[in-house]
Amino acid sequence: MSVLMHKPETLVDVYRLLPEGTPIQVINNQFYMSPSPTFGHFSVAKEIFIQLNEVVTKNNLGEAIYAPVDVYLGNKNAVQPDVFFISNANKHFIKDDGVYGAPDLIVEILLPSNRNTDLIKKKAVYEQFGVQEYFIVEPSDKSVLSYCLKDGKYTEPKKQKAKFTSRLLNKTFSF
Numbered sequence: 072m073s074v075l076m077h078k079p080e081t082l083v084d085v086y087r088l089l090p091e092g093t094p095i096q097v098i099n100n101q102f103y104m105s106p107s108p109t110f111g112h113f114s115v116a117k118e119i120f121i122q123l124n125e126v127v128t129k130n131n132l133g134e135a136i137y138a139p140v141d142v143y144l145g146n147k148n149a150v151q152p153d154v155f156f157i158s159n160a161n162k163h164f165i166k167d168d169g170v171y172g173a174p175d176l177i178v179e180i181l182l183p184s185n186r187n188t189d190l191i192k193k194k195a196v197y198e199q200f201g202v203q204e205y206f207i208v209e210p211s212d213k214s215v216l217s218y219c220l221k222d223g224k225y226t227e228p229k230k231q232k233a234k235f236t237s238r239l240l241n242k243t244f245s246f
Contacts, residue, residue, distance in 0.1 A: 083149050092139070098192045100147040105185050108153075111210040112180045116153045118246040119178055119208070123156060126242050133158040133175070134165065141169035144200040150193060154178040156240070173200040176239055180208045194218065198225050206235045213246065 079085045082097045089095065096103050108116070116137060124135035138151045155174040157164060164172035177197060179189040189207055197205050198220065205218040205225065213233040218225040234245040 081146055083143065083146055086149050096151055096188075097147065097149040098188065098196055103185075103188050103192075105182060105188075108180070108182060109210075112153075112182055115180050115208055115210045115213075115246055116178075119180075119244055120154045122244045122246075123154060123178075123240075126240055127156060131159070132156075132240070133160075133162055136170075136174075142174060143169055143171045144173060144196055148196050148200075150196070152177045153180045158239075173197070173202045175202070176204040176206075176237060177202050178206045178208060178235075180210055190216075194225070198223075204237055204239050206237075208235075208246075 079088065082100050082102055086095065086097050086102075094105055094107070096105070120135060120137045127133055127135040134157045135154070136157065137154050140151060142150050142152060142155070144150065149169075152174065155178065156176040157170065158175045161172060161175060164170050164174075179193065181189055194205060194207075198218075201220065201223075203220050207216040208214075215231045215233075215235040216228040217231060217235050218228050219238060234243055236243040
């Protein structure tokens with residue numbers, strides 16, 4: 072039996088006590104649970120990660136990462152983006168137990184159960200913490216909403232089909 076030495080003050084503190092692999096994220100100090108991804112979700116995430124990793128590795132730009140890896144944004148958010156990129160300038164955010172700071176680029180693939188979370192809640196947190204590019208993929212029709220940070224706010228989303236273009240990486244990713 073383990074004994075708590077300090078009383079948890081936020082849900083992120085509680086989150087750290089949960090067993091590894093618990094399907095929960097913390098957004099604005101609230102828990103959000105989600106089931107395992109569908110095969111379509113997994114397939115799209117895999118294809119995007121493979122392309123992203125190739126560009127990042129080939130050009131020595133930083134790290135391409137895929138879920139589940141904890142990303143801590145402040146003390147009230149612990150999220151697990153589906154696919155993300157951290158530039159060399161921000162590699163110091165990467166620690167053994169997660170990422171402590173905003174990735175430069177995030178891709179989230181929607182599930183029926185997480186639409187509101189990814190489209191509204193996570194988008195607001197990513198904007199607040201300075202994620203430069205945020206791409207939201209709807210796997211059923213392969214539509215993509217692309218957001219770019221400008222003056223601390225996301226621009227109106229650009230809509231694309233089966234692809235998205237990263238200005239940060241100067242690359243179009245197709246899936």
